[in-house]
Amino acid sequence: MRKIIIAIDGYSACGKSTTAKEVARILGYRYIDSGAMYRAVTHHFLERHVALTNPKEVARALGEVSVQFHLSAKGDNETFLNGLNVEKKIRKMRISEHVSPVSALREVRVAMVEQQRKMGKEKGIVMDGRDIGTVVFPEAELKLFLTADMLTRAFRRQKELLEKGDLVDLDTILENLTVRDTIDSTRAESPLRKADDALGLDTSHITIDEQVDEVVRLALSRIIRPRAGRP
Ligand code: CDP
DSSP states (O other): OOOOEEEEEESTTSSHHHHHHHHHHHHTOEEEEHHHHHHHHHHHHHHTTOOTTOHHHHHHHHHTOOEEEEEOTTSOEEEEETTEEOHHHHTSHHHHHHHHHHHTOHHHHHHHHHHHHHHTTTOOEEEEESSIIIIIOTTOSEEEEEEOOHHHHHHHHHHHHHHTTOOOOHHHHHHHHHHHHHHHHHOSSSOOOOOTTOEEEEOTTSOHHHHHHHHHHHHHHHHHSOOTTOO
């Protein structure tokens, strides 16, 4: 069967990763969490105390970063930074609090986008993030843009963090999501926005299963029946 690229963009905690992961599993595709790459870079920059306003320091630190994904014994995608498993560390609030300014840097984006495009060369990939449909894979056969109301997103993120053993109060999460939404969608480099040909999906009142079913249905229709003008 012909393979496609599925790009899932949208705001934090709208269910992008959960949906992307499950859709990839059902289709036998590779799942790439592009946010994890920016989180890993942020982790490295914090460890090295990189001054974001110093281009030389940024370039040097960026040159030291190699991000990879490996499957755990349970079949989960885990993020490795320079050979070390940083999956747990990069999900912490400390990283969430610093990731958006790091991701707004042009040099960081250029380096990450290059790696992401390499990962999509063979197609058969589901990638989620902020600029996948607009910048990384503008030619993706299926593009989705997820939204959800702010309180739903904050509750979802709180539950997710709690499941990882992190108790964070709702106000802290609301503040972080709001700040990141603003930085991510107003930055000069690849701001978060819906691609013109992306399909919008409001996940506030639907379950993950419904979300996944809808995306798989759309994917299968694109795999079987390419859109006019597309190979
Ligand atoms: O999991 P959550 O939705 O909170 O965020 P994430 O997908 O892990 O992304 C973390 C941060 O990385 C975002 O707030 C963006 O600043 C940045 N990011 C980006 O700039 N471009 C992407 N393609 C993915 C993430």
